[in-house]
Amino acid sequence: MATRRHDNGAVFDHGAQYFTVRDQRFQNCVDSWQHAGLVQRWTGRIVSLHDHNTEQDKSSTARFVACPVMNAICRHLAENLDVRTNTRVAPPSRCQGKWLVSDETGSELGEFDLVIVSAPGPQAGELLRGSAHLARLASSVKIAGCWALLVHFHARIDVDFDGAFVQDSPLSWIARNSSKPGRNPDTETWILHASGDWTQSHLEQPPEAIHERLLDAFWDATGVGAVPPSYVVAHRWRYALPTEPLPDRYLFDGDLQIGACGDWCSGPRVEGAFLSGAAMAGRVLASMDHVDCEV
Ligand SMILES: Cc1cc2nc3c(=O)[nH]c(=O)nc-3n(C[C@H](O)[C@H](O)[C@H](O)COP(=O)(O)OP(=O)(O)OC[C@H]3O[C@@H](n4cnc5c(N)ncnc54)[C@H](O)[C@@H]3O)c2cc1C
Numbered sequence: 379m380a381t382r383r384h385d386n387g388a389v390f391d392h393g394a395q396y397f398t399v400r401d402q403r404f405q406n407c408v409d410s411w412q413h414a415g416l417v418q419r420w421t422g423r424i425v426s427l428h429d430h431n432t433e434q435d436k437s438s439t440a441r442f443v444a445c446p447v448m449n450a451i452c453r454h455l456a457e458n459l460d461v462r463t464n465t466r467v468a469p470p471s472r473c474q475g476k477w478l479v480s481d482e483t484g485s486e487l488g489e490f491d492l493v494i495v496s497a498p499g500p501q502a503g504e505l506l507r508g509s510a511h512l513a514r515l516a517s518s519v520k521i522a523g524c525w526a527l528l529v530h531f532h533a534r535i536d537v538d539f540d541g542a543f544v545q546d547s548p549l550s551w552i553a554r555n556s557s558k559p560g561r562n563p564d565t566e567t568w569i570l571h572a573s574g575d576w577t578q579s580h581l582e583q584p585p586e587a588i589h590e591r592l593l594d595a596f597w598d599a600t601g602v603g604a605v606p607p608s609y610v611v612a613h614r615w616r617y618a619l620p621t622e623p624l625p626d627r628y629l630f631d632g633d634l635q636i637g638a639c640g641d642w643c644s645g646p647r648v649e650g651a652f653l654s655g656a657a658m659a660g661r662v663l664a665s666m667d668h669v670d671c672e673v
Pocket residue numbers: 379392393394395396397398465466467468496497498501505524526571615617618619639640641642646647648649651
């Protein structure tokens with residue numbers, strides 16, 4: 379659930395585009411976020427584009443976005459927590475019944491009774507080295523990448539939709555980011571997502587090589603005459619969509635007091651990540667039952 383801001387005021391939600399709700403537990407939380415103004419329903423017109431034909435999306439799926447930007451939910455959840463950003467954690471090591479956690483430069487971050495890893499499966503596999511069984515499971519998860527193009531135009535792009543699933547194209551999804559509630563509607567910002575297959579075959583290309591290919595695909599899919607963007611940048615998501623998530627909601631080694639969760643456990647997408655985290659939290663609280671603590 380990522381957001382990037384450009385100096386010219388343009389704002390891009392370049393990761394998750396929106397989220398859907400199926401599970402009542404997530405629904406309850408989304409209701410409270412909606413009540414607090416943190417989440418709104420995105421009622422933009424969504425279509426499917428195929429060979430220059432436009433087909434209205436007929437599903438009645440409610441699509442939600444965080445406001446004013448997608449990472450607002452993460453910021454909200456992180457309030458009052460001790461969060462260290464821009465810190466790459468190294469695999470923790472076990473010492474006298476505790477976990478020692480350091481960053482990749484070797485600086486110590488602390489000594490802990492219990493560790494939860496919430497990085498994507500393959501990265502979690504590295505961090506879970508202390509528990510061979512969990513490391514093996516996490517490393518086995520396959521996650522497809524996604525090249526994202528963040529584009530700002532000076533003028534409105536003349537199409538009659540706000541988001542489109544694109545067929546038979548290097549692109550799989552395009553959206554007018556500024557059409558989402560809480561964004562500045564006068565700023566013409568677009569997010570283009572490449573398909574999993576296209577991303578896979580261009581994963582190691584430099585970002586500049588990606589710009590032109592995906593912009594060409596955009597003009598081709600929309601049928602609009604090309605205009606130069608005022609700003610464009612490509613972002614590579616190496617781990618975007620788990621293709622075969624694990625059947626478990628979370629992983630936990632009770633002997634070693636280390637666990638893992640994320641959208642690669644039982645359900646890809648935002649709702650799956652939420653449910654995995656909540657289930658992991660439940661397991662940890664249960665394991666602390668014997669500890670004299672207030673929760
Ligand atoms: C391009 C794209 C489009 C998407 N579209 C949608 C959508 O429309 N709808 C939807 O529901 N979902 C969508 N998703 C999926 C959704 O974003 C994820 O399901 C959700 O964000 C997963 O949350 P998570 O907490 O499990 O993992 P992540 O959001 O991947 O968070 C893991 C975090 O761990 C950090 N990390 C990794 N290794 C380390 C380390 N060693 N030290 C410190 N930190 C580390 C990473 O930097 C990252 O911040 C999309 C994802 C992408 C990438």
